[in-house]
Amino acid sequence: MDDALNLVRRASEAALGEAPTSGQSPALQAVLDSHRDELVGLVLSALEQGGGRTREARADYFNSLVYREEENQYRVGRRQVGLTESEKRVLDLLWQAMPQPVSRRQLHQALYADGEQATIGIIDVFVSNLRQKLKLASGGRDFIQSVRGQGWALKPEYCRNRAAPGEEAGEAGRQRA
Incomplete structure (x- = not known):
């Protein structure tokens, strides 16, 4: 491209x-x-x-989840995904770990490391909200998979990296594996 x-x-x-x-x-x-x-x-x-x-x-290409580092935002095609700060932090952790699953406990520790008290069940709410927002933006695609006993992971086949300016042409559009 x-x-x-x-x-x-x-x-x-x-x-x-x-x-x-x-x-x-x-x-x-x-x-x-x-x-x-x-x-x-x-x-x-x-x-x-x-x-x-x-x-x-x-259609798959345009309905892929992309993180635009220069804008510090996630998009599905041209549509910006409106996220709360906590939802964005959860999605950041899933994006960085992709394709490996991230556990509920890991997400909770990353979000509440500063000592703020929140029940671990709040993570389920964040993941559920993320799923809904991503489905709305993509017309129904489920980007987050549940991995029994391990947590949640982004489906790498539905995500693509946007090459940063100056990157090699061969890196453009390459999926994160």
Whole structure:
């Protein structure tokens, strides 16, 4: 995908009469970053017409959970997932441990390490709320799996990392394993 985005950047620079430089035009970079999902959709559509990905694969891509570090937020496709601070902390822990499960006790200790008192059952409430919010954002996809006797884990096949600016093209879109 990043190769396709680089091709779009070079074509845009050529169309604007800009000489290709080693650094990106800040305005062009901002536009490309803000429309990244749309550009990826266009590239996937072109690949689909050429025998590439199917419509279902494109829908899977756009309904994947993504953590955008620069914005410190989670998104499902273009939709930001509105989370409370505690829900975000739980999702952060699940994201970091993915694909390994995180136990109720581990989540409780991480959230209430400063001595604040809360029953361990509150973790069940946070996970339930997270499940509902992620399902709403994705149109019904269940991102969190229960692992009997171990806790909860994010399903890595439904999550994708967004490459940070400057990362290698081969790292873009690679799922966390």
